[in-house]
Amino acid sequence: MKLELLINQKIYALDVAPDEMLADTLRSKGFLSIRKGCDTSCCGLCTVWIDGKPVLSCTMLSFRVAGKAITTIEGIQPEAEKFARILAAEGSEQCGFCSPGFIMTVIAMKNELKNPTEQDIQHYLAGNLCRCTGYMGQMRAIKTYLRGEVQ
Amino acid sequence: MKWVGRSVSKIDGVAIATGKPLYTEDLTVPGTLVVKLLRSPHAFARIKSIDVAAAKQMVGVECVLTHQDVPQVRFTKAGQSFPEPSPYDRLILDPIVRYVGDEVAIVAAVDEKTALAALDLIKVEYEVFEPVLDLSSAIDHPSVVHPETDLHCNFPIGLEQQRNIASSHTVEVGDLAAELALCDVVVEETYKTQAQAQAMMETFRSFTYLDQAGRLVVISSTQIPFHVRRQLARALQIPATRIRVIKPRIGGGFGAKQTGVCEVYPAIVTLKTGKPAKVVYERKETFIASNSRHATEFKVRMGASHDGIIRAIEIVGLSDTGAYGEHAPTVFAVIGDKTMPLYNKTKAIRYQGHAVYTNKLPGGALRGYGATQGTFVQESTVNKLAAELGIDPTEIRLKNLIRETETSLYYKGKKLGSSSLHRCIETGKSMIGWDAKFPRIEQGSKVRGVGMAVTMQGSGIANIDTASAEIRLNDDGFYTVLVGSTDMGTGSDTILLQMAADVLNADMDQFIINAADTDVSPFDPGSYASSTTYVTGMAVKKAAEELRCKILEQAAKVLQAPADQLELSGEQCVDPASGKTVSVASIAAAAVVGPDHRQLSAYATFGSPVSPPPFVAGFAEVEVDKETGKVTLLDFVAVVDCGTVINPALARVQTEGGIVQGIGMALFEDVQYDKKGNLQSNSFMTYKIPGRSDVGIVRVAFEESYEPTGPFGAKSVGEVVINTPAPAIVAAIYNAVGVQISELPVTPEKVFKGMQQKS
Ligand code: FES
Numbered sequence: 036m037k038l039e040l041l042i043n044q045k046i047y048a049l050d051v052a053p054d055e056m057l058a059d060t061l062r063s064k065g066f067l068s069i070r071k072g073c074d075t076s077c078c079g080l081c082t083v084w085i086d087g088k089p090v091l092s093c094t095m096l097s098f099r100v101a102g103k104a105i106t107t108i109e110g111i112q113p114e115a116e117k118f119a120r121i122l123a124a125e126g127s128e129q130c131g132f133c134s135p136g137f138i139m140t141v142i143a144m145k146n147e148l149k150n151p152t153e154q155d156i157q158h159y160l161a162g163n164l165c166r167c168t169g170y171m172g173q174m175r176a177i178k179t180y181l182r183g184e185v186q
Numbered sequence: 187m188k189w190v191g192r193s194v195s196k197i198d199g200v201a202i203a204t205g206k207p208l209y210t211e212d213l214t215v216p217g218t219l220v221v222k223l224l225r226s227p228h229a230f231a232r233i234k235s236i237d238v239a240a241a242k243q244m245v246g247v248e249c250v251l252t253h254q255d256v257p258q259v260r261f262t263k264a265g266q267s268f269p270e271p272s273p274y275d276r277l278i279l280d281p282i283v284r285y286v287g288d289e290v291a292i293v294a295a296v297d298e299k300t301a302l303a304a305l306d307l308i309k310v311e312y313e314v315f316e317p318v319l320d321l322s323s324a325i326d327h328p329s330v331v332h333p334e335t336d337l338h339c340n341f342p343i344g345l346e347q348q349r350n351i352a353s354s355h356t357v358e359v360g361d362l363a364a365e366l367a368l369c370d371v372v373v374e375e376t377y378k379t380q381a382q383a384q385a386m387m388e389t390f391r392s393f394t395y396l397d398q399a400g401r402l403v404v405i406s407s408t409q410i411p412f413h414v415r416r417q418l419a420r421a422l423q424i425p426a427t428r429i430r431v432i433k434p435r436i437g438g439g440f441g442a443k444q445t446g447v448c449e450v451y452p453a454i455v456t457l458k459t460g461k462p463a464k465v466v467y468e469r470k471e472t473f474i475a476s477n478s479r480h481a482t483e484f485k486v487r488m489g490a491s492h493d494g495i496i497r498a499i500e501i502v503g504l505s506d507t508g509a510y511g512e513h514a515p516t517v518f519a520v521i522g523d524k525t526m527p528l529y530n531k532t533k534a535i536r537y538q539g540h541a542v543y544t545n546k547l548p549g550g551a552l553r554g555y556g557a558t559q560g561t562f563v564q565e566s567t568v569n570k571l572a573a574e575l576g577i578d579p580t581e582i583r584l585k586n587l588i589r590e591t592e593t594s595l596y597y598k599g600k601k602l603g604s605s606s607l608h609r610c611i612e613t614g615k616s617m618i619g620w621d622a623k624f625p626r627i628e629q630g631s632k633v634r635g636v637g638m639a640v641t642m643q644g645s646g647i648a649n650i651d652t653a654s655a656e657i658r659l660n661d662d663g664f665y666t667v668l669v670g671s672t673d674m675g676t677g678s679d680t681i682l683l684q685m686a687a688d689v690l691n692a693d694m695d696q697f698i699i700n701a702a703d704t705d706v707s708p709f710d711p712g713s714y715a716s717s718t719t720y721v722t723g724m725a726v727k728k729a730a731e732e733l734r735c736k737i738l739e740q741a742a743k744v745l746q747a748p749a750d751q752l753e754l755s756g757e758q759c760v761d762p763a764s765g766k767t768v769s770v771a772s773i774a775a776a777a778v779v780g781p782d783h784r785q786l787s788a789y790a791t792f793g794s795p796v797s798p799p800p801f802v803a804g805f806a807e808v809e810v811d812k813e814t815g816k817v818t819l820l821d822f823v824a825v826v827d828c829g830t831v832i833n834p835a836l837a838r839v840q841t842e843g844g845i846v847q848g849i850g851m852a853l854f855e856d857v858q859y860d861k862k863g864n865l866q867s868n869s870f871m872t873y874k875i876p877g878r879s880d881v882g883i884v885r886v887a888f889e890e891s892y893e894p895t896g897p898f899g900a901k902s903v904g905e906v907v908i909n910t911p912a913p914a915i916v917a918a919i920y921n922a923v924g925v926q927i928s929e930l931p932v933t934p935e936k937v938f939k940g941m942q943q944k945s
C-alpha cells in the first residue's frame with residue numbers, strides 16, 4: 036500500500052506491505068540504527084519515537100504511523116552524541132547494540148519527566164534490556180546527563 | 187604521556203552508541219540473498235526423503251540445498267587453535283538430525299518472505315528415533331547419538347562413540363581415599379547447573395560475497411576470524427587462500443561466537459550462486475539452534491581437619507555437550523583446572539568425569555567456560571564445610587587459599603605469579619558489612635542473609651594461545667596497530683592502543699588500529715579464554731618496544747648521538763645531553779623516500795607458558811520472604827584482582843556486566859525442555875535475563891596485584907567476574923533460611939519447598 040511517512044522531519048513516499056513493521060520499513064530506507072534483538076517485544080533495541088514518545092518499531096505496523104512524526108536516533112544526533120559521550124565515559128556502551136534504543140528512551144524520558152527518581156528511571160527504562168553492562172554504568176550516565184553536566 | 191591506568195573512553199564508543207551502520211547486517215549490499223534454514227522438528231531422526239522441487243520452482247528462490255548437495259567431510263564449529271580438541275562430528279547438512287533445530291536444508295531467496303515461503307514447500311519424511319534427553323542416563327543409552335564411522339578426533343580425548351561419551355577426563359593426585367579417611371569432617375553434595383544461554387543482543391549473522399579475484403569474503407559477527415577461515419576451508423573443501431574473514435563491530439558474544447555457528451550457510455550459497463548472501467538468526471533460532479553453557483551434574487566430596495584445613499577434594503560428574511562435541515573436552519577440563527588449584531593445602535584431589543552426547547542443543551563456550559560450573563560446585567561445598575565446622579566462610583578461605591609464589595597439587599610445581607585474593611576478601615567483607623550481617627538478620631516474615639564465594643580463571647590458554655601484533659610508523663608520522671583480536675564490545679581495541687601509546691610515549695590520537703581481517707591482521711586465535719589483554723596485549727607491548735628502538739636508532743643517526751641516550755617524548759626524539767631534537771614525523775617521512783630506506787615497523791609474537799589467574803571475592807546480601815520463598819538480591823560486592831587495571835572504567839563495567847550475567851544464572855535463567863526435546867525457553871518471555879530492576883546494587887572494587895608475566899602487570903578480567911554470584915547467592919540464602927539449593931537456578935518454589943521440608 037502507498038503511504039507517506041514523516042521520518043526525521045522529511046516526507047517519504049513509500050509502498051509498504053500491509054503487514055510490514057516499522058522497524059523493517061525504516062531499515063530498508065537506510066535508518067540502520069534500528070536493530071532488533073528479539074521476536075517478542077521484550078528488548079527495546081528497536082525503540083523510536085512516535086510524536087515524541089518511545090515506541091517499539093518491531094511491532095508497530097508501518098501504515099499505522101502515517102501522519103505521525105517518526106524520529107530515529109539519526110534525527111537527533113547532536114543530543115544523542117551528548118549523552119553517548121557521557122555513556123562512553125562510563126564505558127557503558129559495551130557492544131553498543133542496545134545503545135540506540137536505550138538512548139532514544141533516555142532522551143524521551145528527559146523530555147517527559149521532571150526530576151525523576153532512580154525508581155522512576157528504572158521504571159521508564161524497564162523495557163530496555165542490555166546483556167553487556169549490568170545496568171549500573173547506564174544509571175550513572177543517566178544521572179550525570181540529567182544533572183546537565185557537560186563532558 | 188601515561189595511558190595505562192586511565193579511564194579512556196572507547197575509541198568506537200560514540201559511533202556505536204549513536205547507531206552508526208557498523209555491524210554485519212549494516213554492511214550488506216543491495217541484491218544480497220536472504221538465507222533461511224529448515225530445521226528439524228525431531229530430537230533424533232534420519233531423513234528418509236526430502237523433496238525440494240516445489241521450493242526450487244518458486245519465483246525468487248535462488249538456491250535450495252540438502253545433505254545431498256554439500257561436501258561430506260566432518261568438521262567442528264568450535265573455535266580453537268589447530269589441532270582442535272573438539273571432535274569433527276558435523277556435516278554442513280547431515281542425513282541424521284540430532285536435536286530439535288538441527289539444520290535440514292538451506293534456502294536462499296531474494297527476500298525474507300520468499301525464503302520463508304520456500305521453507306514451507308520443502309517436504310521431508312523422517313524416520314524418528316528414541317532421543318537421548320537425560321544427561322544422567324546418556325551413557326550406554328540404547329540410542330547412539332553419533333553412530334557415523336567417519337567422526338574424527340585430532341588426538342585422543344577419551345571419546346567412546348557407542349557409549350555417547352564425547353570425552354573423558356581424569357586428574358588425580360595423591361591417595362584420595364586415604365586422605366578422606368584421615369579427615370575429621372567430610373561433606374558431600376550433588377549439584378546440577380543449567381545450560382545457560384549467552385543471549386548477546388546481536389543474534390548470529392554473517393554476510394558473504396565473492397571479491398574481484400573470486401575469493402569468498404565473509405563478514406561475520408564472530409570472536410574467531412582465523413578459526414572461521416580454517417573451519418570454512420575444511421567444511422566447504424576449498425583452500426584457505428580463497429577465504430577472507432572480516433570482523434566488523436559485533437553486538438556481544440560472551441563465547442557464543444567462539445563457535446562458527448552460522449557462517450557456513452551463506453558461504454555455501456555464495457559459492458553455489460556467485461551472489462552475495464546473508465543469514466540473520468531470529469532470537470528463537472539463537473536460543474534453540476546455536477550453543478549454550480554445558481549443563482552439568484557433579485558430586486563433590488570435601489574433607490578437612492577440625493581446624494578447617496581442607497585436605498582432600500573430589501569432584502566427579504558429567505557435562506552435557508548436546509548433539510555435537512563443540513568445546514566438550516576443554517570446558518570439562520576447565521571445570522577442574524580453574525577451581526581446584528585455589529585450595530592448595532590439599533594432600534589429595536580427584537577430578538573425573540565425561541562430557542556426554544545427548545539430543546539437545548550443543549554445548550559451547552560461555553564466559554567462564556566451565557570455571558563457572560566448577561566454582562558453583564566447589565564453593566558451595568566449601569560453604570557447607572564451613573557451616574559444618576562452625577567456621578566463618580571468610581575465615582576458612584583465608585586459611586586455605588593459595589597465595590603468591592605458592593604452588594598447588596594441580597600446578598605440578600609451577601608457582602602462582604600474582605594474587606591479592608586474601609586482600610580481596612578483606613575488602614569485600616568490610617564493603618558488605620559482613621561482621622554485622624553474617625549470617626542473618628530477621629525482620630518479621632523477611633530474613634536477610636549474606637554469603638560469599640571466591641573464584642579464579644586464567645589469562646589465555648597456557649602453551650597454546652599465541653598472538654601477534656604489528657605496529658607501523660606511517661609516512662605522516664602516525665602509527666598503525668595491526669592485530670587479529672576481536673573487540674566484541676569489551677574495549678580491547680582501546681586498551682591495546684593505551685598500551686602502545688604508553689610505550690611509544692605518544693598521544694592516542696596518533697594511533698589507528700585495524701582488527702580483524704584475516705587478509706591483513708597478524709594471526710590471533712581470537713577473543714576468548716580471557717586472552718586479549720594478556721596475550722595480545724603483550725604482543726602489542728613487545729612490538730611497540732621494538733619500534734621505539736628502531737625510531738631511536740634513526741634519530742641517533744640524525745642527532746649523531748648514541749641511541750640509548752635518546753628519549754622518545756611525544757612527537758620528538760630528544761638528546762638530553764645536547765638538547766637537540768628530531769621529530770618522529772621527519773624520521774617517518776625520510777624512511778619512505780628514496781633508495782636504501784626501510785619503513786619503520788615492528789612485529790612481535792607472544793605466547794605464554796602460564797595462564798595467570800585473575801581472582802574475585804564475591805559477596806551477596808539477599809532478602810528471603812519466608813511466606814513465598816521469593817529471593818531479592820539487595821547488594822552484590824565484587825572485589826577483583828586482575829593485576830594492573832589498564833582502564834578502570836572499562837574493567838568496572840566488564841565486572842558489573844559479568845556479575846549481572848552470573849546473577850541471571852543464579853536466579854532467573856531457567857532452561858526448559860519438553861518431553862520430546864523441544865527447548866521451550868526460546869524467547870526473552872520464557873527465558874528471563876536480568877532486567878535493570880532485578881539486580882539490586884552491584885558494587886565493584888579492585889585490589890591490584892602485579893603479574894610479572896603480563897603487560898604492565900595486567901591479567902584478564904572478562905570471564906572471572908561471572909563465577910561468584912551463583913555460589914555467593916546460594917550461600918546467602920542458606921545463611922538466611924537454612925535451605926541449601928544445589929540445583930540452579932534458584933526459584934521461589936525451590937526455596938519454599940526447602941523451607942517446608944525443614945519445618
Ligand atoms: S526488537 Fe525486541 S522489542 Fe523490538
Ligand code: FES
Pocket residue numbers: 127128129130131132133134164165166167168387437438675
Ligand atoms: S551494550 Fe551490549 S547489549 Fe547493551
